[in-house]
Amino acid sequence: MAETLTSSVFLMAMGVWLGGVVFFSFFTAPVIFERLPRSTAADLISVIFPRYYTLGYSCGGAMLLSGAYPIYLDSSSINVWSSWLLALIAFVVSLYAGQVVMPRVRRLRLTASSSAGSPEHTKNREAYDSAHQWSVTLNSMVLLLLIAQTLLYGYRVKSEFVLG
Secondary structure (H helix, E strand, O other): OOHHHHHHHHHHHHHHHHHHHHHHHHHHHHHHHHOOOOOHHHHHHHHHHHHHHHHHHHHHHHHHHHHHHHHHHOOOOOOHHHHHHHHHHHHHHHHHHHHHHHHHHHHHHHHHHHHEEEEEEHHHHHHHHHHHHHHHHHHHHHHHHHHHHHHHHHHHHHEEEEEE
């Protein structure tokens, strides 16, 4: 019973998190920036981001907690450890992106906007662009880690089914 519960929690958290990243990255953000003026779109995205990262923290935390039970059952399994470590890395990357990088991006965006027309504007805009690109890179890393996690999870399920 505990195995089924922890496995289900892990799978649901992984699916919700991966779905959230895919939906935000490939549907929500592009449509918002396509349909709204750039500054309005950026303001709206800034409102969404805290919820987006909270979703990642919640799902990542659920994956870490529920992924610990299979380690307890078989601490020698490389697949179980690999799965848990992928969840940990995705969680840490998301936490860093949300708690460190996003506030910096927000500050630099405001600084760049307020310096329009001044000699510092180019430097401020470059700093914002660099921080924003780092944020996109981190989001892409989380996406790739979750895809890898999905593939590993599928392999684990197949192995357990075939091997019994």
